[in-house]
Amino acid sequence: MDLNITVLGSGSEGNATVVSLGNFGVLIDNGFSKKELLRRLSVSGISPDTIKALIITHEHSDHIKGARIIADALDIETFANTFTANEMRKVSCLGKKHKSFLTGSPFIIENFKITPFRISHDAIESVGFVFETKGIKIGYAMDVGTLDTLTKQRLKGCDVIMLESNHDKKMLMESTRPFYLKKRILSRTGHLDNTEAIGAFSELVTENTRKIMLGHISSDCNLHSIVEGMAVSKLRSMNRSDITVKLMKQHQPSVPVLIS
Template sequence: MRFSVLGSGSKGNCTLVEAGPTRVLIDNGFSGKELLARLRSLDIEPESLTALILTHEHDDHVKGAGVLARRFKLPVYANEATWRAAEARMGKLPIYREFEVGEAFVIDALRIHPFAVSHDAADPVGFVLGDGADSLGYCTDTGIVTRLIRQRLHACWAVILEANHDVRMVKEGPYPLPLQQRVLSSRGHLANPDSLDLAAELAGEHLRLLVLAHLSEINNHPDLVLAEARRRLPGEDQVRLLLASQGQACPLLEVSP
């Protein structure tokens, strides 16, 4: 199983996960032109995509989903509340398939288990994706780390995890107070220390590859994230660490013990 975070941040989010011939996108907040360029930078043709699965309805996760699905006749998987909230934004889809939060479903070679997260959306989820041998956790857009999130991610060898902001930068930055309160709330986004504390817990179990994602361009900085990682995580010989970028795709990464 392999994956690439094609881009992550407030300007657009999309992640590719593949197992054998099965290629699934998690969300698509990019224009068609931008997404195709990022896929082709990895030598992946869009015609090879199998499906698109959605975490929640915010624009930076779904604004390109409908166009992509119609162009390549992709089935789109979402829970009922997300579908209803995103329907007007995405438009008519060629194939829509509904999943229940907490109930695993299968797309060809991938088994996908959606779990609830804490975000100001209709019914937001993260995913654990597996091919029968390895597992990848995907958890962004959550204001807190819940017991359920810990339970779902603890057995994953690789995890894509939000490290959105530095609390001091939010409080001293340009955001108006209501937006600061949203970001810092339990239904907002995950701060660096909370993200890295969770990662440290997971590193004591199975985690060997960590991609930190959804870094705010205004309220965070890669140096701050890396400093937190050095304080909380074991060395690269135990956990490989990468930071996802807003501007370009990560390389294709292997999920393996």
């Protein structure tokens, strides 16, 4: 059975990622309308009936806007911690079938062991996930204010590291965004800049690491060419040019990444 990661969209305009093993897919977040999500699944060659569960990182609208609508349409369970589920319920984004997970405690969905871990971000109880299946580990951490010890521990040594590389600090400071927003993004509960994300490769990458996927890339305070250039040169300096770097896109799904 093939293990695939398909990023349907990543960024402040909407997030959704599918991790699938054979015909069993787990959707992480859905910040898109039902129509748009189905369109992106179709572009990626994923049949909607292979999506068997929805898991939620946090309640910001770019992650949950389409959560209820897609979970109910596909008749699947939504997994979220209790605090996040409550916030989702308040804005009518929680599907009919809901299961709570405890942040920090692994849970099982079919052949996946999924460990949610606390992330520093300005949501009620933001989490990242480590997926384990077939002896392979995928670490997922978007919307990360700062890489604290726990987040680094969880991502370290994963075969695939999926990490936010949100903004270029200089571009953010020079942007026309209001000061309060710049302050929020730069805070320990905001978003991760390129230097902190890519600088952390030294601590996160081990001999197990094969792929790094960088996402939630700002459309106006960052450039894909900057992120890619920094990531590639960092890996080169570590003598790890064997690691593939992929950038997640906002406006179109990325090509499915096969993990073998």
